[in-house]
Amino acid sequence: EASARVDHAYTIARRVLPDQIHNFAHNNDWLVKNLQYIGRVHDAVDLAKNMVELPRLGSKTGKSFKLGRDRLLETLVRFELWDELIALDGSMYLAPENAVEPEPATLAALGVAYFRRGNLARGNARLAEIIALSKKRNEARLAAGLAAEAKATEEKKSEEETVKAIGTAVRQARFPAKEAETAAAELRVYQALAEGKKVVAKTALAKVTTFSSERRARLSLEVDDKAEAEKLAREAAKANTSQTPSLATLASILWQLGKKDEAITTFKQLRELSAQLDLDVPLFAELAPLAQELKLRADWRVRLEYPADTGKRPELAALGPFRWHPSPAPDWSLPDREEKPLSLADFKGKAVLVVFYLGGGCASCMEQLNAFAPMAQPFKDAGISIVAVSTETPADLSKTFAKSKQDGAFPFPILADPAFGAFKAYGAFDDFENFPIHGAFLIDTAGLIRWQDISYEPFRDAKWLLGESKRLLSLPQTTPATAGL
8 A cells, every 4th residue: 555655646746647657557456455355345445446537548548447447346246335336337437448338247246236235127137238248249259250261261261271260260259258148147146036036046156157255155155055155165264364355254154054163263363354344344244243242342343553573664644645636737828829828727617628739840740630620619518628739939820720621720729838838847848858749638627637648649539538538527526635755
């Protein structure tokens, strides 16, 4: 956590997008897992959400987004936070990465939550979506094989080469289909339990190989397979001796099986690791009877103590924020071609996309401006103004307007920054070469930079950026705290 906080503080202070740091997503992913292990469930959910919220770098990059959503679903399901999961249905937190089609794991998690809350209609609806998705993906497998055969025939491949090409195509399309089939199999277990059909649920559970031992143990107990429940719970606890969820599961199952002494022994083992447990989480809350048996207070956690041989520990909050948040946008005031000034303050309370370009003589810059020009109205409809900032003088801005594809005009203001003051303030400047570079910055209504791109080439994917801007601006605003640097 200390490492993550320092990383957050650095990226905020330097105005670097998190996923521009090579291991950022990986490190935060492991932090969420560790928070699960020690029972800080609410923090695990919070950090996973933050990973989903992070700005994405482009249409094909979203490492933090994907890992964050995976950990979010995993945490909510593992700790049976059904109401929190249902509350996210339809939100950007559970949206598919590239908005292509719903994802089986997400549909399955939501289906489980609805079944667990007794909403059979919505649970069945999620299962139906998965089944339809499975059918679609299996049809895609067949189409892939046929396409591979047609291509091999066209290229006059041998029979052996043709068969190999078909097999490769079908295998490559197998994983998406298998993913949907697995999700449907998992959800059928919960469907049967919601309908009170324990025998059916037990049969369905036997067909699922993807559940963890911990999860399967709890389900086995529900279908009255007590021996299997105990065996699996013991296996999970033995494999994860320092993970509170596995120990809590074993203690709970042993207690329900009437093995009081062994349950108490496991509970005492868990209690040694309990300093940071969220006791309101169902998995830990259900252990209250064991605490009462030992005549412990309602808050039965032990005091948090750190090892004495690790040197001086700074306060975590002093290192940086637990969550990443956007940085404040530097102010600017620049003239247009008529010497009329326009400043960031003029957009106070409004969202604005600021595009820094290298003047009318930059051909790729003109491609960029002409890519954003027809998108100006859709951005405006989304509540986002566009402003371009040039390296030219006000008098030279005519070079830019002359290259507009819209009759010598652009549908957004263009400002002059020949001294590169704004370029430098936003980091769109190469200090080594002493030369400005391309930049684009989405600034929200609170004056925070929600997204940015600084590169040797201009960002041109205006359509993708509009969608990403809508996503980012839909998030709650965060007031930047002291970053700890």
